[in-house]
Amino acid sequence: MRARRAPFRSLPRRPLRTALLTGLAALGLTAPLLAPGAANADVPPAPGWTLQWSDDFDGPARSLPSAANWQVDTGHNYPGGPANWGTGEVQSYTSSPDNLALDGGGNLRITPLRDGAGNWTSGRVETRRADFKAPAGGTLAIEGRIQMPNVTGEQALGYWPAFWALGAPYRGNYWNWPSIGEFDVMENVNGINSVWGVLHCGVNPGGPCDETNGIGASRACPGASCQSAFHTYRFEWDRSASPNVLRWYVDGQLFHSVDENRVGARAWADMTGHAGYFVLLNVAMGGGFPDGVAGRATPVAATEPGRSMLVDYVAVWTRGGGGGDPGPGTPSTLHLRPGGTLGEATGTASATTLASASGTNHDGAPNTPQTFTATGVNGAHNGGATQFDLLVDAGSTVANGQQVRVSYDRTGDGSWDRTETYRYFATDPVPGYEHYTQGQGLKSATGEHGTMRGGTVRVEVWNAIGNGPSTLGTGNQSVVRIPFG
Incomplete structure (x- = not known):
C-alpha cells in the first residue's frame, strides 16, 4: 500500500562526483556494480553473500513476468483495502501487456498509459514469496537494477515509480500499515533526478517514523540521471550490527541509514518480528507524494503517457547469521x-x-x-x-x-x-x-x-x-x- 503520506521533501544536498562508481562494490558492501547505462545483464555474483531469490526477466516480448515469482495487482485497491491503494494515486493497475510485460531483451517494462477519456492505467507486481528477512546475526540485501521512466519537466508530473517491500502481515489485512513495516528501496516523483529511500513504521499519523512522511533521505543518481540510465538500488537490513541498522544505497553509495535506537524497541520489533517481507515494483500516477512535491494535483494535461520503468533484475541475498560475524557491537x-x-x-x-x-x-x-x-x-x-x-x-x-x-x-x-x-x-x-x-x-x-x-x-x-x-x-x-x- 505505499504510504498514505504527505510528500517527503528532503531533496539532495549536493550530488556526489562518481569518478569510481564501483568503489563501494569493491568493499563487498554490494554485489559488483554494472555500468549504469548498460541495458541488460544477468544478476551479478556477490562474493560472501548467498542468493536467496532472483528474477532477471528473461522471456518473450509482451509476456507477463513469471507467475511462479510474481503476482499481478489490478484495479484501484486490494479487495477490502483502502481506496486508491491508500495513497490517492489515480491509475488503475492492469495485467495488460501494454502496461506490464517483459520486453524480450531481459527487462520488465511497466508503462503508464492514458486513454481518450483521460483515464490512466499502469502496472504493479509483488513477489509471491513474503518471507524475505535478515537471519539472526546476519544481513538481508534487496537489490534491483532499474531505469526510471525517461521523462522530465512538465511532461513527468505525476509519475511515481517505486521499488519497495511490505511486511508479510499486510497481506489479507490491508489496514495494519505502517506497524508491519515498509522499506522503500527506490522512489521517485515527477521526473526529478533523485532517488528517495524511506522507512515507514509505528503508527499513523505521527509515531516514531513521523507518519505519514516516514523517515527518508534522497540524493541525485551518480553520473547519468536517474531517468536516462540504469542504476542499482539496494537496501540492507543488518542484524549483525548493534544496534540493528537499515541502509539504503544507489550504485553502491550509501545515502540513508536508520538504526533500532532511532525508532525504539517496540516499533522495531513490530516491523521485524514477523515472517518477513514481500517485494513490489510499480509505477503509480498522481497521489500524495507527487502532488505535494509539484504543489498541485497531478498528473496534468501536459503529462506524457507511455514512458516505461525498466527493471533489469531483482535479487535478494543474505549473509552471515551462523557464527563468524564480528562480535557484539562490532560491525565490519x-x-x-x-x-x-x-x-x-x-x-x-x-x-x-x-x-x-x-x-x-x-x-x-x-x-x-x-x-x-x-x-x-x-x-x-x-x-x-x-x-x-x-x-x-x-x-x-x-x-x-x-x-x-x-x-x-x-x-x-x-x-x-x-x-x-x-x-x-x-x-x-x-x-x-x-x-x-x-x-x-x-x-x-x-x-x-x-x-x-x-x-x-x-x-x-x-x-x-x-x-x-x-x-x-x-x-x-x-x-x-x-x-x-
Whole structure:
C-alpha cells in the first residue's frame, strides 16, 4: 500500500562526483556494480553473500513476468483495502501487456498509459514469496537494477515509480500499515533526478517514523540521471550490527541509514518480528507524494503517457547469521563519524577539514591528521583485505593529495599489530567530492592480521602534498570495511 503520506521533501544536498562508481562494490558492501547505462545483464555474483531469490526477466516480448515469482495487482485497491491503494494515486493497475510485460531483451517494462477519456492505467507486481528477512546475526540485501521512466519537466508530473517491500502481515489485512513495516528501496516523483529511500513504521499519523512522511533521505543518481540510465538500488537490513541498522544505497553509495535506537524497541520489533517481507515494483500516477512535491494535483494535461520503468533484475541475498560475524557491537563496516569515532553511519552528512601540507611532502608520514577510532573490536580475520571509500574534496586548490593509514591493535593494548599506508590520492581542482578508495594501492604495510579481541582500529587521513586544505566527508559519507567476520 505505499504510504498514505504527505510528500517527503528532503531533496539532495549536493550530488556526489562518481569518478569510481564501483568503489563501494569493491568493499563487498554490494554485489559488483554494472555500468549504469548498460541495458541488460544477468544478476551479478556477490562474493560472501548467498542468493536467496532472483528474477532477471528473461522471456518473450509482451509476456507477463513469471507467475511462479510474481503476482499481478489490478484495479484501484486490494479487495477490502483502502481506496486508491491508500495513497490517492489515480491509475488503475492492469495485467495488460501494454502496461506490464517483459520486453524480450531481459527487462520488465511497466508503462503508464492514458486513454481518450483521460483515464490512466499502469502496472504493479509483488513477489509471491513474503518471507524475505535478515537471519539472526546476519544481513538481508534487496537489490534491483532499474531505469526510471525517461521523462522530465512538465511532461513527468505525476509519475511515481517505486521499488519497495511490505511486511508479510499486510497481506489479507490491508489496514495494519505502517506497524508491519515498509522499506522503500527506490522512489521517485515527477521526473526529478533523485532517488528517495524511506522507512515507514509505528503508527499513523505521527509515531516514531513521523507518519505519514516516514523517515527518508534522497540524493541525485551518480553520473547519468536517474531517468536516462540504469542504476542499482539496494537496501540492507543488518542484524549483525548493534544496534540493528537499515541502509539504503544507489550504485553502491550509501545515502540513508536508520538504526533500532532511532525508532525504539517496540516499533522495531513490530516491523521485524514477523515472517518477513514481500517485494513490489510499480509505477503509480498522481497521489500524495507527487502532488505535494509539484504543489498541485497531478498528473496534468501536459503529462506524457507511455514512458516505461525498466527493471533489469531483482535479487535478494543474505549473509552471515551462523557464527563468524564480528562480535557484539562490532560491525565490519565502519563510517568516519564526527568527533573522531568509527561506527554506524550517523544518518546525516557532515565534513571535517584536512590541514594543508603547506608545500611540504608528507607522503607516508601523517601530518596533523584527522583520526578516527573504534575500540572493543571483536572478530576473526576472514582472509580479506582492508577496503575503503573516502569522499574527499580539495575545492579549487591545485595539486593536493590526500592519504590514509589504517592500523589494527588486536588486543587493545596500545601496540599496532598491523599498519597499512595507502598511496595518496591526487584530487582535482574542481569543487565536488571525489572517491578515494583502496584502488590507489598500498604504499607500505607492516605486521599481520589476526583475531581481534577487544581490539582497536584507527584510521588517519591527512594531506600528503599541496598548499591548501581539503575536505573529508563524515557522518554517512566515508566508509572503511575491516576484514573480519
